[in-house]
Amino acid sequence: MKPINRLAVRLALLAAPAVCAFACLAAAEATLPPMHPGLWQNSMVMNMQMQGDNSPPDMTPTISYSCENAYGLAEQIKMTSGMLSGCTFDLEGGGSTFTITTDCVNPDGQKGSLKGTSTLTLLGTTAIHLTGTSSGNIANMQMNSTDVNDSKWVGDCPAGWVSGDFGKMVNGVLQKDGNFNNMPKMPSAGN
Secondary structure, eight states, rough: OOOOOHHHHHHHTTTTTOOGGGGGGGHHHSSOOOOOEEEEEEEEEEEEEETTOOOOOOOOEEEEEEEEEHHHHHHHHHHTTTTSSEEEEEEEETTEEEEEEEEEEEEOOSSSSEEEEEEEEEEETSSSEEEEEEEEEEOOOOOOOOEEEEEEESOOTTTTTTTEEEEEEETTTEEEEGGGGOOOOOOOTTT
């Protein structure tokens, strides 16, 4: 049995920071209104409990930055939906409130299932609030997760950054770590 890929599980659990299956992407792009383009600051607090892990949850927010065009949210939905095998995503709603549901069977080739629901609230064109819960049993290990994500527009993208670039602050300097559009797809079972 291959080890559990915590990043893959977190992507499935957090599928809400944006997730819809490719089949419903056209509807998602049509439904999600454009957001303010530029640099966004993203704060996430995630409480992920796995069976046998009795450590207290780390409630310290993870802060990251991303450069987005007006349709960056829809682009991240497309990117995330293609990253994790074995999962389907559904996006419903309109106006400023959307519900995203995730249903994974054998995510990333791991035996088991995972389900999640998130509520995405657009606060105008410069802020997003997301809350989500997920639970499942992956590789015979029960896990539960709750998360709170807040994103806000903070200004223009730094010189040299393009839509999809993301990074973090290191010693007061914004450091680019990669681009969402260049993220590798997670392998499916048997690959």
